[in-house]
Structure formats: C-alpha cells, structure tokens
Amino acid sequence: MTKPDLLLIRFRDAKLKIVTAESCTAGLLAARITEAPGSSKIYDRGFVTYTNRSKQELLGVSGETLEQNGAVSEPVAREMAEGALERSEAQVALAITGIAGPGGSETKPEGRVCFGLAMSGSPTRSETREFGPLGRENVRRAAVDHAMSLLDAAAGEPPP
Structure with a gap:
C-alpha cells in the first residue's frame, strides 16, 4: 500500500x-494526497499561495507577521494553517512555506x-526543517514527504 492509501484509511x-x-x-x-482513489472522502481543498499577497487575501495571513518574519517562517506557516482551517470544512490543516531554491x-x-x-x-504547531541545498525538485519532494508524515501522525491523534 502506498503512503496516500494509508493516509486515506x-x-x-x-x-x-x-x-x-x-x-x-x-x-x-495536494496532488500526493489525492493519488489515492477515494481521497475525496478525506481531502476538502487546497490553497496555493505563492505570493505574500495571496497568503493575505486567501488565508488571512497578517501583513505585520509577513513583514516582521518573512514568508518563510514558523509564524507565517502557523497563520497559513489556521487560515486554511477556518476557510474549509476540514479538521486538519497542513501548511508549507519555504525556499526550494536555487x-x-x-x-x-x-x-x-x-x-x-x-x-x-488543538493548539497550532509549527516546525522548521533544514533539507539543505538539494536542488529545487528534491527540496520540494522532501517537504511533501515530511508533510505526509506530519499528517499521518495527526491522524493517529484522538479527536478533541
């Protein structure tokens, strides 16, 4: 069974x-999660917010948070996750922001x-991973793999 299939279950x-x-x-x-047939049972929606403006408009990320911390920061990742959760019918939100390179x-x-x-x-959690200069494609792949692990762990936590 693939990781998306296990996540679905x-x-x-x-x-x-x-x-x-x-x-x-x-x-x-989003593409990785929806590789599994039947993923519409567990996946509500996704936001791709590449610019600071889109993070603000679509997710409600504070301009002050962006200015003080930059887009690649745990405070922004937290606000992205919280904004996505508020704007969906999901119970779990995962946000990713980083520097893929070069x-x-x-x-x-x-x-x-x-x-x-x-x-x-539950309180929102955040963390930073340093994948290193692996190249754009590999950093993005590593980020998705790590996000899948975070989601897998979240599914094992009892609902509040």
Whole structure:
C-alpha cells in the first residue's frame, strides 16, 4: 500500500478531512494526497499561495507577521494553517512555506521549509526543517514527504 492509501484509511477511519495551504510546493502535497482513489472522502481543498499577497487575501495571513518574519517562517506557516482551517470544512490543516531554491540567503538558506499544523480544538504547531541545498525538485519532494508524515501522525491523534 502506498503512503496516500494509508493516509486515506487513517483519516477515513478517524472521520477527519484535510485542507492544505502550500507555497513552495505549489500544490504537490495536494496532488500526493489525492493519488489515492477515494481521497475525496478525506481531502476538502487546497490553497496555493505563492505570493505574500495571496497568503493575505486567501488565508488571512497578517501583513505585520509577513513583514516582521518573512514568508518563510514558523509564524507565517502557523497563520497559513489556521487560515486554511477556518476557510474549509476540514479538521486538519497542513501548511508549507519555504525556499526550494536555487539560492536563498545567509539568514534563510535554500532548503529551509516551515510547516504549520492546525487541528480543530488543538493548539497550532509549527516546525522548521533544514533539507539543505538539494536542488529545487528534491527540496520540494522532501517537504511533501515530511508533510505526509506530519499528517499521518495527526491522524493517529484522538479527536478533541
């Protein structure tokens, strides 16, 4: 069984739906989740918010948060996840924002990806992973793989 198939079973059994908010992965997580036949039972919708403006307009990310922290930050990932959850019928939201490359900066290097996980009735969590300068395609793939692991763990948590 593939990871999307297992995720489908876990979320279906837990009676949970997923919403995604993606920046650097530009819909790759949504595509991965929906590889499994029957994924409409667990996947509500996805937001691809590549620009700061789209993060603000579609997800309600604060301009102040963006200005103070930059788009690639845990505070932005948290607000993306919370905004997606509020704008969906899902109980679990996963957000991804990062620097896939090429390039980056001294303070925000290529391969840095921030994740936000919001669940109905639970505090929002965030984390940063440093995948390193693997190249654009590989950073995006690593980010999606990690996001799938976060979702898998979320499905195992009892509903609030």
